Amino acid sequence: MATIALHGFGRIGRQFLRVGLQNNLFVPVSISDIRDEPTLAALFAVDTNYGRWHEPVSGSEGQLTIGERTIPYINSSKDIPDWAALGVDLVVDCTGRATTRAGAQAHLDKGAKYVLISAPSKSLDDCDAVLLKGINLDTFDPANHHIVSMGSCTTNALAAVVKVIRENFGIQYGLFSTVHSYTNTQSLTDQPMKDRRDSWAAAENIIPSSSGAAKTLQFIWSDLKITGKAYRVPTRTGSIAELNLITEKDCTVQEVNDAFRKAASEGPLKGVMDTLEDEWSSARIVADPHSSIIDLPLTAKEGNLLSVAAWYDNEWGFSNRLAEVAAFIAERI
Numbered sequence: 165m166a167t168i169a170l171h172g173f174g175r176i177g178r179q180f181l182r183v184g185l186q187n188n189l190f191v192p193v194s195i196s197d198i199r200d201e202p203t204l205a206a207l208f209a210v211d212t213n214y215g216r217w218h219e220p221v222s223g224s225e226g227q228l229t230i231g232e233r234t235i236p237y238i239n240s241s242k243d244i245p246d247w248a249a250l251g252v253d254l255v256v257d258c259t260g261r262a263t264t265r266a267g268a269q270a271h272l273d274k275g276a277k278y279v280l281i282s283a284p285s286k287s288l289d290d291c292d293a294v295l296l297k298g299i300n301l302d303t304f305d306p307a308n309h310h311i312v313s314m315g316s317c318t319t320n321a322l323a324a325v326v327k328v329i330r331e332n333f334g335i336q337y338g339l340f341s342t343v344h345s346y347t348n349t350q351s352l353t354d355q356p357m358k359d360r361r362d363s364w365a366a367a368e369n370i371i372p373s374s375s376g377a378a379k380t381l382q383f384i385w386s387d388l389k390i391t392g393k394a395y396r397v398p399t400r401t402g403s404i405a406e407l408n409l410i411t412e413k414d415c416t417v418q419e420v421n422d423a424f425r426k427a428a429s430e431g432p433l434k435g436v437m438d439t440l441e442d443e444w445s446s447a448r449i450v451a452d453p454h455s456s457i458i459d460l461p462l463t464a465k466e467g468n469l470l471s472v473a474a475w476y477d478n479e480w481g482f483s484n485r486l487a488e489v490a491a492f493i494a495e496r497i
């Protein structure tokens with residue numbers, strides 16, 4: 165298996181590592197961030213959303229120790245690590261800084277062979293491929309796909325829904341809204357921010373926000389006519405996307421829910437999609453590894469308009485897919 169380096173040890177980077185270690189997918193050859201080792205070790209050891217790691221964790225100069233594993237740590241506040249010297253094949257960038265081609269190319273210039281980005285690239289020109297597990301990961305081409313984007317948590321949640329509805333009933337067009345937990349791009353208390361709506365306290369407001377998910381879905385299905393937005397809400401993780409669609413074929417709520425049940429239990433979406441038969445709140449899906457958890461009782465139909473809703477743990481579900489996709493790429497390069 166090729167070597168993997170983890171660059172950016174924040175919310176997604178730390179959950180990516182938890183999934184990678186606990187599922188025996190990989191041990192990264194290095195971790196890099198701009199903070200100090202003891203603080204990063206402490207944040208990995210005790211996580212507000214996912215609890216305590218089951219092994220001792222410590223950080224000292226140039227290394228993080230997790231159980232029996234000692235992983236080199238590189239402070240990259242001044243420069244990107246020398247991936248060639250470290251023997252790194254695949255860099256998993258969880259900093260949010262590789263969403264432009266220049267940002268991702270910087271890793272290749274330092275000797276990495278491949279980059280996997282934990283976010284949507286700004287445009288199709290900013291990456292070589294957008295690959296999602298259960299959707300199009302099998303189109304990975306090692307000769308041409310050196311910069312791969314995995315889209316966002318919302319992209320992964322919606323893509324599974326779109327695939328099922330497209331394949332079973334066809335989609336003319338649609339709109340989505342996702343109700344999404346706050347993240348580190350927002351403010352703790354009111355302060356001016358680049359995106360004006362992000363200026364208000366995240367834990368006290370419902371904050372409308374743009375979502376790049378529709379654009380990223382169109383990278384995969386160029387004829388897809390869907391647009392949407394996000395409402396950031398005061399929960400620490402856990403989100404739900406509602407997708408309202410005009411389908412090509414007529415369908416009933418029962419037929420739609422049966423299609424979701426089938427997709428979740430067999431075929432490429434098994435392990436990616438799940439279905440809920442009963443009525444729950446977001447607490448049900450925190451720490452759930454699926455990317456798209458269909459709330460079947462919320463499926464509704466009015467005339468030609470179909471409404472479906474998919475839960476996702478925006479941190480944990482996404483980090484599970486990211487770790488699986490990293491392992492998949494590392495096995496093939």
Ligand SMILES: NC(=O)c1ccc[n+]([C@@H]2O[C@H](COP(=O)([O-])OP(=O)(O)OC[C@H]3O[C@@H](n4cnc5c(N)ncnc54)[C@H](O)[C@@H]3O)[C@@H](O)[C@H]2O)c1
Pocket residue numbers: 171172173174175176177196197198199240241258259260261282283315316317347348478479482
């Ligand atoms: N949080 C979510 O729900 C979520 C879900 C899916 C995708 N994402 C995407 O993943 C990316 C990371 O999001 P996050 O929530 O983990 O953010 P975060 O702020 O928690 O983590 C980012 C990390 O990158 C580090 N960093 C910044 N500059 C760096 C540099 N030059 N070198 C190395 N490390 C550096 C920061 O210190 C921090 O630890 C973003 O692009 C985000 O859009 C986030």
